[in-house]
Amino acid sequence: MVEHQPVHNSEVYLLGLTPRPEVPPPSPPSPSTARESEPSSIEELDLDDVVDTFKESLDLDTDELTKQRISGAIHVLNTEAIALRNLTQLYKTDATAAQGFNAAIGAITRHNGKRGKLVIIGVGKSGHIGKKLVASFNSLGVQATFLHPTEALHGDLGKIGTHDTVLFITFSGKTSELLILLPHIDATLPIIVLTSHTQPEECELIRQRPGMILLPAPIHEPETVSFGVSAPTTSTTVALALGDALAVVASQELHSTVAPVFAKNHPGGAIGQTFLKPRQIRDLAVPLDEIPVWPKPSSEASGVDILKLGYNSQSGWVRAGDAIACPRRIKSLDTAHMVSPISAIPGLMVERGEWISIRADTMISQAAEWLRALGSFGYDEGTCKEDSILAITENMEIIGVLEAGQLLDQQE
DSSP, X not given: XXXXXXXXXXXXXXXXXXXXXOOOOOOOOOHHHHHHHSOSSGGGOOHHHHHHHHHHHHTOOOOHHHHHHHHHHHHHHHHHHHHHHXXXXXXXXXXXXXXXXXHHHHHHHSSBTTTBOEEEEOOHHHHHHHHHHHHHHHHTTOOEEEEOHXXXXXXXXXXXXXXXXXXXXXXSSOOHHHHHHGGGSOTTSOEEEEESOSSGGGOHHHHHSTTOEEEEOOOSSOHHHHXXXXXXXXXXXXXXXXXXXXXXXXXXXXXXXXXXXXXXXXOSHHHHHHHHSSOBGGGTOEEGGGSOBOSOTTSOOBHHHHHHHHHHOSSSOEEETTEEEOHHHHHTOOGGGTTSBGGGSTTSSBOGGGOXXXXXXXXXXXXXXXXXXXXXXXXXXXXXXXXXXXXXXXXXXXXXXXXXXXHHHTTO
């Protein structure tokens, strides 16, 4: 949860506009309404109805070839939908699956973004699923990379760091390339195995290295039964869906607000355009709970303590008590102040009473215009400077902070 702090009356407020009313989301339909308007399951869809709709929309004759095509499509979609429903039920009711997912999230988030990352490994269709998941993890602010097992054996094993977590994707649980690679991976690293098996003793990889995290992704029937061919279809669907669940939940745990992280990592295309306008100052704020705090309140930090804490901070910000240091102030630390207590270092830490409050729903362009009018920016003595700290407020509480200079950088 985001750490909230009350705003003091002595703090400065920007643009005292009446807060925008919050429009409540529409109420979900009642179960009875849902039953009247939708079929209770995909199996209940009538093929003739679907074909009639298809004919009306495309103005085509409903011949036997058309029926065969639509029937085939419905069979594939229905089969994969059943597999996803069964997978959902498994994670609702099965203790092994639930414990595996919980352990997997813990392993992924333990060092991610600071010293470690997630390394996803797979071959064939599993490898393609792995590459897609890497893209999803990274866009959501969870550091991840893909590693091909054969390339790993020829030099790319160096991608795996001492604080990383490994995710194997293998439906069979006994992919030969992964079995060959396994002995060369540090035994102290957490390894997650996303596989069709529902029990650890069924998976050959886990039998060879007990203690690995099992992430079951079974299907309700073999693909040869469903489609007459063993081409990965249903199995890749459930693997992808479970991987998406990992990405979203891990991102929510690492970031108090995921949307700004995704917007920053995905500026292009139609998705990126949705984040461009309008943009509020809340989109730039660094949440308070993501700023590391000096862990020894009984002793005063020194300049080098703040420098080290800032270096390890994902945002570059540091807190000590009620005071805060922004990246610009930390970077300006003089070597002569490294061993000095922070109270003796002028301009490093900023007390709450010196923060400039600004409403979270203020448009970035409005905020920048106001700050330019408030004072000169630079290193001269002005009311507001580049390293001044803005307190981003919502409902009279501080939800995040921002450097004044960073706000202006958005307008250049």
